[in-house]
Amino acid sequence: MDQTPFPEIPHRHEAFADGLLLDCGIRIAPLAIAYRTYGTLNAARTNAVLVCHALTGDQYVAEPHPLTGKPAWWGTLVGPGKPVDTDRYFVICSNVLGGCMGSTGPRSERTPGGSDAWGIEFPPITVQDMVRAQKKLVDSLQITRLFAVVGGSMGGMQVLAWASMFPDAVFAAVPVATAPYHSAQNIAFHEVGRQAIFADPDFHDGFYASHGVIPARGLAVARMTAHITYLSEAALTRKFGRRLQGGNAKTPVLFGERFAVESYLEHQGSSFVRRFDANSYLCITRAMDFFDLAADHGGSLATAFRGSKTRFLLVSFSSDWLFPTAESRAMARALNQAAANVSFVEIVSDKGHDAFLLDEPDFHRTVAGFLTGAAEAAGLS
Amino acid sequence: MIEPAPVRFVAKNMRVDLELIAGMISPGSRVLDIGCGDGILIDHLFRTRHCDARGIEIDMAEVTRAVAHGLPVMQGDADTDLSHYPDDAFDYVVLSRTLQAVERPREVLRQMLRIGTRAIVSFPNFGHWSLRWQLLSTGRMPMTKAWSRMWYETPNIHPCTIRDFFDLCDREGYRVEHWLAADEAGRRAPWRRAPLLANLFGEQGLFLLRHDQRAHANRSETTDPAR
Known part of the structure; x- marks a missing residue:
């Protein structure tokens, strides 16, 4: 089978000349964040939903992939009339920092205009760095509060990081098939x-x-x-x-x-x-391995969400052994401890971790209902 | 006003006393409904009383239904999950027709009054005359609309009477701020001032409780469940 890499193509992106100060102490500049949007931002700029992709995903969440031609990776969840309804919400999805689909990452040049790419010497990044980069993008779109942040697996880690780092900028959070830390396994x-x-x-x-x-x-x-x-x-x-x-x-x-x-x-x-x-x-x-939200808050996950006004929907899948239900349940309990508003559902499925990307009607009904309820509470008509 | 739902678990048939419970809750309060089923009480409190109402339900199918209706409900168990909430997180903690089905009713009540200022508890009254009569006349476990499952498969492992419950409140130092007996359809029964009559004729008891002297020093410590 042909293993020739696809040619690099231009991606829509936002460039930030001031760059980003990473957790490791290195400032990476300039910073490019490649992204796609779907739907229309309302006049009050209150209907934005940020979708965070998983380890090998990218910003093409609701359209065929420009390189592979494969269908949208989360087309079951995001699109017109779908649970994350692009007729209703303005959906943003960006390629993570460190990625290879147009955002700053190991394939980027070290210095602007240079021919020397970072490669293996790209600085170590964290999930929080990814989120800070996304925040810059969201700010540049003049959105002060996201109606929702949604993501599965590593995307779910970003959702949790968003909710703990920028609680006032996240009205509703939907971390799916994820955990507050990467387990030894x-x-x-x-x-x-x-x-x-x-x-x-x-x-x-x-x-x-x-x-x-x-x-x-x-x-x-x-x-x-x-x-x-x-x-x-x-x-x-x-x-x-x-x-x-x-x-x-x-x-x-x-x-x-x-x-x-x-x-x-x-x-x-x-x-x-x-x-x-x-x-x-x-x-x-x-970056996923380093993720440990509780450790960043003195060992207490509840502290990470203390006083949070964000409405949470946690979803796990019964046959997911990579991010098992027990980890979502522990998160739900920590959120209870922080007196946060939390819904928690385990979807029965035999499809394993992948279930979050597949056709799971109960999952889709749950997300749709949760977002509709949250939209009502947020005063989105 | 509402058709009683078919009794699957006694604990789930909560439509009947919804109005009575809602009537005890001040508008705008923070409410936790334990064993909330598909969340009908939460929805009712949110829409008619603007409460910040949330729910815990053990049956995942019910939880999914509730969340799909936009209600903040999490899957959890009254016996194990209440300890994770902080003190005084709610104004009211509701346990509707679930007390008799939990493993440790006394501990659940303690937790309810730790995490909430007030507790609202309803339960089917095992002292009702028809149960007494069935046991006396047939010598076998009574079967009624509320107690409809055979003894070997009933989820209702801790039945009690209205008198028993008064007694427990007394022992635990809970002040009964309000109580009433009701029939199965949730109609208030007219024995407000006569517990003995209520215990004989009331099909269910409904109590509004408050801690008499809340022993703040002796609160159980919550631990971080995440790690």
């Missing part, structure tokens, strides 16, 4: 992926660009590992079982006859390397 899976990238001879210690190659094999293996964590055993069994690809030979050779699940993962890995930069992957997985 999650970090472990990320590390396997990173080690696969490091082990690829084409990685060249991160300076693969100057060799005119990409660590395709390593990045593909990283994606394959991660993809397993996005699915449940039930979903894998239902989709593939022990089915063999290409016939049912009674005496399969050691590596000749392939299980259907293997070629599925192979395909996931190969198509991923065409659109995603390895250094971006390293940078963003690290």
Whole structure:
């Protein structure tokens, strides 16, 4: 399968000459944030919804992807007449800081107009840095308060960071299939992926660009590992079982006859390397690993949300073992402790972590109802 | 005014005393409804009394229905989740027809009066004459509209009578600010000043409680549940 990276294309973006001071102490300037918007901002500028994407997502939340041509990654949730209704809300989605779809990241030039990209030397970033970059974008659109911030997985971490860092700028928060910190198990899976990238001879210690190659094999293996964590055993069994690809030979050779699940993962890995930069992957997985909201607030998650007026909807999925329901429940309890307004639902699904991106009618009904109720409370007609 | 819903769990059939409970709640209050079902009381309080009303419900299908109606409801268990709220977070904490179904009714009441200034509690009265008569005449566990499940599968593991409840309030130092007995349809029964008669003829009891002397020093410490 072709693993040639897609050519880089221009993305709509906002540039900030003053840049951004990162948690690590480095100021990165200028800062570019690539973004898309859908729907119309009302005159009072009160109907904006920010959608935060997950690890390998991007700003093309509600339209076909310009590189892959694949359908909108959250088209089930965001669009005209959908739960995040673009006929009603002004939806903003930006590529995260550290990403590779037009926002400042490892592929960006170190100095404006230079030919030297950051690559592996891009400064370490945090989820909070991503949120500060988004805040600059939201400010530049002259929006003082977002009606809602919505996101799943790493997007959900950004939602939590938004609600704790800028409580007055978030009327409603919808963190989905997420957690207030990355667990040891999650970090472990990320590390396997990173080690696969490091082990690829084409990685060249991160300076693969100057060799005119990409660590395709390593990045593909990283994606394959991660993809397993996005699915449940039930979903894998239902989709593939022990089915063999290409016939049912009674005496399969050691590596000749392939299980259907293997070629599925192979395909996931190969198509991923065409659109995603390895250094971006390293940078963003690290930001997720560092995320620990309670640790940033003296070990108390409740402190992070003390006095919050934001209305929260927490959603988990019953078969998600990457971000299990127990973590959403702990968050709900911490929000109770902070006397915040919180709704919490576990959606029954056998589709694993991926369920948040798939057709889950109960999930969509829940988000639609929550936003409608919140819109009423916010006085949005 | 409202059709009684079919009794699935006794605890869920809360439509009948909705008006009576709402009548005890001051407009604009902060309310937590424990065992809120699909959130009909919360919705009612929000729309007619402008309350900041929230709910906890154990049945996920009901929670999903409530949230899909835009109501702030979280999945949780009265027996385990109340301890995570701070002291005095609410003006009223409501437990409608759920007390008899929780594991530790006394602890739930304590938590209610820790996190709220007042507690509103309703429960089906096990002292009603028809239950007494059935037990006396047949020698078997009574079956009525409110007590409609066989003893081996009923969720109502802690039945009590109106007299029992008065007694518990007395022991725990809860002041009964208001009480009444009602029939199944939520109509107020006319035994306001006669607990013994209410205990015989009231199908359910409804109480508004307040801590007599709130022992602030002895409050249980809440711990951070997140880690």
